[in-house]
Amino acid sequence: MPANLPPEYFKAEERYLQARTLEEKISATEVLIRVTPKHKGTEKLLRTLKRRMAKLKMELRKKRGRKIGRGGGPSFAVRKEGAAQVVLVGLPNSGKSKLLQELTSARPEVADHPFTTREPVPGMMEFEDVQIQLVEVPAIVEGSSLGKGLGVQPLSAVRNADAIALVADVSADPLEQILILVNELNAAGVRLNQRPPKITVQRRSTGGIEIRGHEMVEGGELEIKRVIQERHIHNAFVVVEEPVTREEVKEALDESLVYLHAFILLTKCDLLPDVSKLKSVERKFGDFSILRADASPAELKKSIYENLGLIRVYTKRPDEEPARRPVVLPRGSTILQVTRAVHKDFEKHLKFARVWGSAKFPGQQVSRDHVLQDKDVVELHV
Numbered sequence: 001m002p003a004n005l006p007p008e009y010f011k012a013e014e015r016y017l018q019a020r021t022l023e024e025k026i027s028a029t030e031v032l033i034r035v036t037p038k039h040k041g042t043e044k045l046l047r048t049l050k051r052r053m054a055k056l057k058m059e060l061r062k063k064r065g066r067k068i069g070r071g072g073g074p075s076f077a078v079r080k081e082g083a084a085q086v087v088l089v090g091l092p093n094s095g096k097s098k099l100l101q102e103l104t105s106a107r108p109e110v111a112d113h114p115f116t117t118r119e120p121v122p123g124m125m126e127f128e129d130v131q132i133q134l135v136e137v138p139a140i141v142e143g144s145s146l147g148k149g150l151g152v153q154p155l156s157a158v159r160n161a162d163a164i165a166l167v168a169d170v171s172a173d174p175l176e177q178i179l180i181l182v183n184e185l186n187a188a189g190v191r192l193n194q195r196p197p198k199i200t201v202q203r204r205s206t207g208g209i210e211i212r213g214h215e216m217v218e219g220g221e222l223e224i225k226r227v228i229q230e231r232h233i234h235n236a237f238v239v240v241e242e243p244v245t246r247e248e249v250k251e252a253l254d255e256s257l258v259y260l261h262a263f264i265l266l267t268k269c270d271l272l273p274d275v276s277k278l279k280s281v282e283r284k285f286g287d288f289s290i291l292r293a294d295a296s297p298a299e300l301k302k303s304i305y306e307n308l309g310l311i312r313v314y315t316k317r318p319d320e321e322p323a324r325r326p327v328v329l330p331r332g333s334t335i336l337q338v339t340r341a342v343h344k345d346f347e348k349h350l351k352f353a354r355v356w357g358s359a360k361f362p363g364q365q366v367s368r369d370h371v372l373q374d375k376d377v378v379e380l381h382v
């Protein structure tokens, strides 16, 4: 059976072949495993890749003399704890460690020499009754995606996050720093504050390629077919839901891309920023929230929490007090999602729910698709 390997596979293979360090080899192999389609024809290849990965990690462990990567998650990514993970990404000396110290109980070294932090450092930020994990990622420099500085390792540590804080020092040129960060992340397949083009590809085993909405593709049906076949996909049902350019078709089919929410966090505001430079950041990144690190810790924590697009819901049983710890869910979640989060079997048994907070009146009975707000209390009747 043919393996049907996508172009990202060959790109990653090229990266693997050119890798000079173990870290680079691991990162490339990670991508190879991720983008290899999972079917009978690739079983042997996947086995080989996984064996290679295990070997590389063992070598790295030996080299570092300790264990890396926990819980079988992607290497370099820090295992998530708390309601969400926010990674602090910035150039050397941008003030990442200092932020982590101020907002969490982690005690990373703060120093005025670059690359003090060489591995991701997690810390837990307490905001009211929610815990948000902040992770300082080793510094990124112009060319990180090509192996400069600490190489691609810091870039690969962000892929698993729920949000990215782009940390920029206002006493240097903040716009230039943010542009470098965005470019390097882009080159590593991380898209910020964007959504993937609305194209879905459902693979199937026979029937050729069927496309709905091909008139919305730049270059038409022939073009989209060409891109799909380039990926060695020969049987699929494809739906295009919005007008897309050639480039967007490629993006939509590139499984190695991740789409993350990002915001800007300006540091060293005490060093009298050049106002015109700050204005240029606002102009260029109007669709990013811009937070200042010189806000009080309480305000800063609140802004970070608000950037995550989460809501807290306190569930209760009839005639009992609401739970002290909230269930934390994405904004827009409904009664149904709360029910699932509480217990996977609850959904079938849910009779009705009452809501305090977002309901028209306290304790109103609502349907299972009622959209909840932060701090709602929900009484589940099962």
Ligand SMILES: Nc1nc2c(ncn2[C@@H]2O[C@H](COP(=O)(O)OP(=O)(O)O)[C@@H](O)[C@H]2O)c(=O)[nH]1
Pocket: 090, 091, 092, 093, 094, 095, 096, 097, 098, 099, 109, 110, 111, 112, 113, 114, 115, 116, 117, 139, 267, 268, 269, 270, 271
């Ligand atoms: N004046 C001033 N200096 C800061 C601030 N934050 C960090 N620094 C200094 O900048 C240098 C780098 O800080 P650090 O947090 O280690 O940066 P990192 O490399 O991004 O982790 C250190 O000398 C810090 O004392 C700040 O808000 N104001």
Ligand SMILES: [Mg+2]
Pocket: 096, 097, 108, 109, 110, 116, 117, 136
């Ligand atoms: Mg640091």
